[in-house]
Amino acid sequence: MRPATTHRGFWTRDLRLDKHFPQLPFEVPSGCGSVAVELEFDAASGAVIDLGCAGANGWRGWSGGARRSYVITPDVATPGYVPGELEPGTWHVILGLHRLPAAGVEVTVTVRTDGDAKVEPARPNPPVPEKPRPRGLPAAAGLRWVAVDLHAHTLHSDGELTVAELAAEAVAAGLDALAVTDHNTVSHHAELAEVGRRYGIALIPGQEVTTEFGHANAFGDIGWVDFREPAANWVKTVRERGGLLSINHPLGGDCAWRHPLPEHPPLAEVWHSSWLSRNWGGPIAWWQAWGSAATPIGGSDWHRRGAGVTLGSPTTWVAVDSHARNADELVPAVLDGLRAGRTAVSADRTGPVLLPVDGKVIALDAPGTLVVGPDKTYKVRFDRDTFDPPGPHGHVLCAHDGSVLALAGTPH
DSSP: OOOOEEEEEEEOHHHHHHOSSOEEEEEEOTTOOOEEEEEEOOGGGTOEEEEEEEETTEEEEEEETSOSEEEEOSSOBOTTBOOSOOOSEEEEEEEEEEEOOTTOEEEEEEEEOSSOOOOOOOOOOOOOOOOOOOOOOOOOTTEEEEEEEOOBOOTTTTOSSOHHHHHHHHHHTTOSEEEEOOBTOOTTHHHHHHHHHHHTOEEEEEEEEEETTEEEEEESSOOOOOTTSOHHHHHHHHHHTTOEEEEOOTTOGGGOOOOOOSSOOSEEEEEETTOOOTTOOHHHHHHHHHOTTSEEEEEOOBOSTTSSOOTTSSEEEEEEETTOOSHHHHHHHHHHHHHTTOEEEESSSSSOEEEEETTEEEEESOTTOEEEOSSOEEEOOSSEEEEOOSSOSOEEEEOTTSOEEEEEOOOO
């Protein structure tokens, strides 16, 4: 049995300023069968310490503060980490010193490479549920609207469910597509296509690039994005790799967006489940200040049952090629629709909706409400009412008390 590698240190707030993401080295010998890492510290002290791994040839995963240990083998790995060849050389345990108490905290990391570590067995897949009938919204020629949730998590980061369990929940909620956006990892991407086919839902590869100064979703199978780099690099990296980046929950408490960005990404998660009250105008004011030409999207940020968040609430409607039907076809079609700015956002899949269609906006199931644009406000009189606004940029469907019911983007 090979001896363990142990790192012990006392981390203080002053040290955190200089070394936010410490790298603790260990050697992986040739022929190694497993890498097992354990993190120990006194959580009662108030410390929050994240955990990750970089192999000799690159990033191997991240579990943030959701786990105190992980195992990586050639065939399987703890969710959040990528299995595969355990290349010999110097690897690193990556720590994230997210929160430290004033008195500091002692941290111990133990690494074993003796090949005896096991990964917890996978849970059985749930049955495929019945899907509610599609809504059938009016769309431009050659397009159709699909119901999407663009922000959800699994046990590959800090969520409760497996990818298959989350897919089953999304189908039962009537969604056509779901972006799986686990924090600072792409380990879930390997499962998405097969699970999507089995459950009949487009599972969009995503990752939530997560820091304490703001989060951003990177959509597309574009490889891992290094969250430790400046946010401006995320925009450039995602664009050059052919993906799409969204600013997430920009007014979201301690993870509100505070990174400087000389170049704005194309998408903005204007509607998030943390919206305090629909007549609180903060998210709309932020969107207008950021630039309402930014394509609006919504996300539930679903993590677990019983947490007060509903999958598909809000719902992002994306106008996609009407020929794209199965899960494999819908993934690129949804990304293309987002890229073209063909979006609308509603509180849920069945509520009032405001759709941009052929340069006009159509209000559905919202008589007695208001369509508020940058230049003019319209009164909605019928279950289906169409308006031809003079300005091109985002419109908001509101009740007379100012509460927001739906948003419409601007296709480009």
